[in-house]
């Protein structure tokens with residue numbers, strides 16, 4: 001089918017989903033929609049240029065999402081919904097909890113003013129050992145490194161330290177220099193077969209081989225001061241997203257799981273003076289052991305599985321709908337995304 005016909009049909013389906021989707025239905029059972037955001041950045045912000053497209057929503061689009069949702073749904077803190085559910089208290093018929101993963105400084109710069117203006121509560125899931133530092137996540141390091149090599153070291157692609165990144169589909173045949181965001185996403189997806197610590201170590205090796213100057217980039221993540229300013233309003237809650245953002249799969253030792261799950265909660269509580277009752281699994285990965293430790297220490301946890309939640313949902317594997325600019329930049333596309341249909 002020609003692309004224009006496909007786009008036409010997709011648009012009709014989006015209109016139907018926007019008009020008749022789950023957000024419009026009257027319901028007897030309480031339902032909870034949880035939206036998953038990461039970074040809030042204007043398209044022309046330099047930080048947006050070396051970031052994966054699936055990570056970003058612009059401030060104008062976030063404002064449109066929240067004002068649109070207000071017509072259909074009551075906002076609630078995720079921790080309030082869980083506390084009410086666990087104590088058997090009454091729950092709103094249809095509620096929406098906003099979440100931001102990782103604790104990016106741009107949440108303070110661009111999301112917080114909008115949340116405050118529209119009086120919308122939200123939870124930010126923090127990586128305890130990365131807050132208030134200039135540490136970077138490995139996908140962010142890798143994306144910056146690829147752009148750096150493409151722009152400044154184009155004759156270095158044969159470096160043996162880069163071999164682990166090469167796959168049959170990704171051999172640095174970039175269509176543009178620097179690589180497109182889609183090309184960066186593919187490299188990052190391929191790298192995920194290795195454990196997180198090993199990816200960091202291999203990126204260190206490449207930087208050393210290229211003799212890149214020591215990292216002194218501005219912090220990408222929130223400071224404790226920024227966080228405290230936000231939590232003091234009562235609008236922003238802090239949840240845990242581990243200490244170091246490693247994926248909690250079966251390759252982790254019990255000691256490492258305890259550190260990531262329990263120490264992160266203690267560190268955030270010590271800094272904020274507030275109880276941390278919600279947890280978010282990095283990359284949506286969890287082993288049975290990780291889940292059981294989360295159950296013993298939190299009131300609930302969110303996954304990356306897509307969909308709405310009801311009172312019968314597993315409180316430790318709550319579903320969320322991931323939102324990013326490319327799939328939700330107009331009202332119809334956004335409503336279709338949250339409809340639960342498409």
Ligand SMILES: [Zn+2]
Nearest residue numbers: 101102282283
């Ligand atoms: Zn994350």
